[in-house]
Amino acid sequence: MSGPSHILFIGGRGHELPKAQRLGLRYSMIQIPERVDEQQSAGARHYAVLDYTRLDLILPVVRAWHACHPFDAVVSFTEYGLEPASRCAIELGLPGDNLTAVLRTRDKTRTRELLNRRGLSAVRHRICEQPSEAREFMAELAGAPVVLKPPAGGLSEGVFLVETEAQLTERWSWTCRFADGPLLVEEFLTGPEYSVESISRDGKHEVAMVTEKLTTTTPGFVELGHQQPARLTSADRARINELTHAFLDLIEQRTGPVHTELRLTPSGPRLIEAQTRVGGDQIWELCERVSGIDMIAETLAHLLDLPAPARTPVAPAAAIRFFCYENAMVRGVRGRAEAGRAPGVVRLQCTLRPGQRLGPLASSSSRQGYVICDGTDTEDAVRNAETARDLVRVDREPLG
Numbered sequence: 001m002s003g004p005s006h007i008l009f010i011g012g013r014g015h016e017l018p019k020a021q022r023l024g025l026r027y028s029m030i031q032i033p034e035r036v037d038e039q040q041s042a043g044a045r046h047y048a049v050l051d052y053t054r055l056d057l058i059l060p061v062v063r064a065w066h067a068c069h070p071f072d073a074v075v076s077f078t079e080y081g082l083e084p085a086s087r088c089a090i091e092l093g094l095p096g097d098n099l100t101a102v103l104r105t106r107d108k109t110r111t112r113e114l115l116n117r118r119g120l121s122a123v124r125h126r127i128c129e130q131p132s133e134a135r136e137f138m139a140e141l142a143g144a145p146v147v148l149k150p151p152a153g154g155l156s157e158g159v160f161l162v163e164t165e166a167q168l169t170e171r172w173s174w175t176c177r178f179a180d181g182p183l184l185v186e187e188f189l190t191g192p193e194y195s196v197e198s199i200s201r202d203g204k205h206e207v208a209m210v211t212e213k214l215t216t217t218t219p220g221f222v223e224l225g226h227q228q229p230a231r232l233t234s235a236d237r238a239r240i241n242e243l244t245h246a247f248l249d250l251i252e253q254r255t256g257p258v259h260t261e262l263r264l265t266p267s268g269p270r271l272i273e274a275q276t277r278v279g280g281d282q283i284w285e286l287c288e289r290v291s292g293i294d295m296i297a298e299t300l301a302h303l304l305d306l307p308a309p310a311r312t313p314v315a316p317a318a319a320i321r322f323f324c325y326e327n328a329m330v331r332g333v334r335g336r337a338e339a340g341r342a343p344g345v346v347r348l349q350c351t352l353r354p355g356q357r358l359g360p361l362a363s364s365s366s367r368q369g370y371v372i373c374d375g376t377d378t379e380d381a382v383r384n385a386e387t388a389r390d391l392v393r394v395d396r397e398p399l400g
Helices: 016-022 038-043 055-068 079-092 100-107 107-119 129-138 165-176 234-250 282-291 295-303 336-340 377-393
Strands: 006-010 026-031 047-049 071-076 125-128 146-149 160-162 183-187 193-201 204-215 223-228 256-265 268-275 318-322 330-333 345-349 368-376 393-398
Touching: 006 016, 006 055, 006 079, 016 026, 026 038, 026 055, 055 330, 071 079, 071 295, 071 330, 079 100, 079 160, 100 107, 100 268, 107 125, 107 183, 107 268, 125 129, 129 146, 129 165, 129 183, 146 165, 160 165, 160 330, 165 183, 165 393, 193 282, 193 295, 204 234, 204 282, 204 295, 223 282, 223 377, 234 256, 234 268, 256 295, 282 318, 282 368, 295 377, 318 377, 336 377, 368 377
Parallel strands: 006 026, 006 071, 026 047
Antiparallel strands: 125 183, 146 160, 146 183, 193 204, 193 256, 204 223, 223 318, 256 268, 318 368, 330 393, 345 368
């Protein structure tokens, strides 16, 4: 007699586990040391702490687990677990293989070259081994700004704008801290930035939500906040949807979510990069609140041939704002309780504490928490989130 379906998770931050349990699933998990959590292991049939990017380490464990308690699918919703999960699914002959799309998006160089070959959202770029090559590329662009990126990075780490040739040497060294080998150098796209959350089922795609993004502008691109739904004209929304569907077909996305980042340039939407996972920064949660689409639960249900969960939106709009202080010594933090009671607040998390020394805002992991708020429309959600964030008063003094 068969029991509940058994899913293998490769990594994750933990929010996927309650969703699996609400679907009545059993789960096992391979986790990296820095994300180990007792609740994860307590609910797991099998749990191992390993570097899951090392297939030579995890495949023997996965095979042994599968022999004892067979899996029904293998998945990952976290960036560095995507390829290992697909390869484990292939090894075991199980649902969860999305390898072609994963490989075409994990390496930003491969993504850009594929797009340019097909004439879809073409962007001038170059793979550069040395700053001198990037300098030559800037000269070809008549001195226009460029962006330096690690080809396989994440969390906004190592992504820097270079506006003048004089900045190149220093910012090249900044990016090299996050990359081994050549850097991807791209022309800088102008215009407001958005992300598109989509879900695919057997190659059929649905745009779940378009998100407005607020980021630092120079020299890096750390995300300061997001809001949904994006305030777009019907024509711009249609162009974004068309580009997204064409891109998902191009990468051969099969089943699961994709987080696609783009800019709405004067000549139309142009793709920046994408990952075959849900959007981070709680974007997946904003999407669930506004659209009712739970991309994680729906992916699991489809892979396991279970009924899809009901879509029940809880708010017309939602926004998140992050605590983003840098280069300061925190002397005191006041107003958390007041902020938590502010209009529209869903949840407030703040790690700021007296005596804390804050370095540069180098990536999303440098931020100190967030506040999520609902609203009657996008403007109201933004107003609620920024009001609640500002009610947390941080006394600080600058560091040299």
